[in-house]
């Protein structure tokens with residue numbers, strides 16, 4: 001197997017940045033260059049005061065140690081490709097917005113452009129690694145493109161190495177992954193390329209956690225893992241609706257079923273709905289794949305996971321309106337949290353966006369506060385969520401606040417949309433004093449101590465409780 005000494009990563013996003021920064025940290029003998037077309041993003045990665053483009057606990061320390069030593073960020077994609085012996089393709093693969101498969105299929109345009117660039121620029125053999133989440137058999141298309149466009153004497157081996165990190169815990173996930181999955185063709189060349197990448201990870205990951213499988217299994221496993229994780233959340237959220245109607249308590253139910261070692265206790269937190277850039281996109285991708293394979297029942301099965309999630313968000317907004325005497329027109333609602341989960345500034349598919357859109361269409365006023373999300377992002381997301389509402393109208397109804405306290409002042413209701421730890425440390429007595437009465441708290445994250453809040457005087461509504 002080739003001994004890897006130079007790695008290039010195409011795509012300096014949520015995955016490429018942290019993943020390859022950790023490879024650089026753990027492998028000081030390997031030079032890692034992360035390239036991206038987005039100048040502003042690369043500048044932020046290179047910023048002298050470490051104002052990195054993404055917020056991720058522990059990331060700054062990693063970049064501080066490795067940047068300039070064997071970790072580099074650049075917009076010179078071609079130079080990165082030319083010099084590397086192994087190239088990660090870690091570009092975005094969003095859901096297609098138009099054309100065939102719109103709304104379901106993954107948009108593979110960025111993967112294809114990156115692949116074509118590799119073929120055009122490379123003057124020596126490379127191992128090309130699919131890091132992006134892609135539909136099953138994408139590696140085949142990549143190989144066809146590479147082989148049709150390469151120079152003589154350039155040979156490309158393609159590996160699939162999907163990433164399982166979760167945002168907010170990316171660095172701990174990368175330091176101690178449950179597993180690293182590497183898929184390759186089961187040919188001598190494929191197996192040898194797989195050994196090269198295995199050696200890179202073996203610098204810090206125990207060998208028995210590095211799984212070598214076939215290329216197609218690897219690609220499909222990524223979609224399967226996300227589909228099954230999301231399915232767990234939709235299952236617990238479906239049960240939360242039954243709890244609200246019956247008097248059962250979803251936390252107790254989750255606790256009780258999680259004790260079964262076959263089910264396990266993790267990832268059973270009922271919520272206002274899952275968000276993030278991956279779950280919905282990857283399930284829809286699986287739905288599309290199933291349909292293309294003429295498996296409509298399989299497609300319908302997975303589609304239901306996303307539909308249940310949509311239902312959960314709608315159900316929650318409706319419960320807010322119903323509880324507040326069937327109208328929130330003209331009322332002020334404080335939404336705490338805008339990110340799709342705690343410990344990230346990422347807002348992609350965040351449930352908060354849907355909730356605020358719903359509150360806006362009920363003609364409520366919304367105060368929003370999030371500790372990490374930048375103001376500009378909130379405006380962009382809200383504008384995209386209500387394309388028919390003029391920007392001035394949105395700005396009239398929504399105010400972005402600098403603290404939870406400021407957001408709650410003079411509000412009639414507080415809605416907890418993200419489970420930021422600091423929302424637990426709020427001085428609720430003070431919040432209560434500053435609010436209009438009756439003061440409601442809607443906990444979409446099972447975060448606060450409902451009893452304590454009731455004792456202060458709040459009317460508390462919690463997901464999965466009557």
Ligand code: NAD
Nearest residue numbers: 011012013014015036037038091092093110114132133163
């Ligand atoms: P992202 O949008 O944050 O980053 C992708 C980057 O690629 C962007 O900065 C973009 O400018 C760059 N890019 C696109 N085309 C390029 C090209 N031709 N040359 C150079 N740069 C190019 O996306 P992300 O969240 O990092 O996700 C990347 C992939 O990883 C996706 O397929 C996603 O499904 C998968 N994934 C994401 C997560 C996650 O938690 N975000 C987890 C696992 C897997």
Ligand code: UDX
Nearest residue numbers: 163164165166167267268269271274275276278340341
């Ligand atoms: C997910 C997968 O976990 C990760 O392995 C994959 O690589 C990318 O997609 P991510 O989307 O970053 O990671 O975060 P995750 O922790 O999975 O949370 C996704 C959404 O589900 C969040 O909105 C979160 O709040 C929600 N969630 C999670 C719940 O509502 N309940 C839970 O029990 C767990």
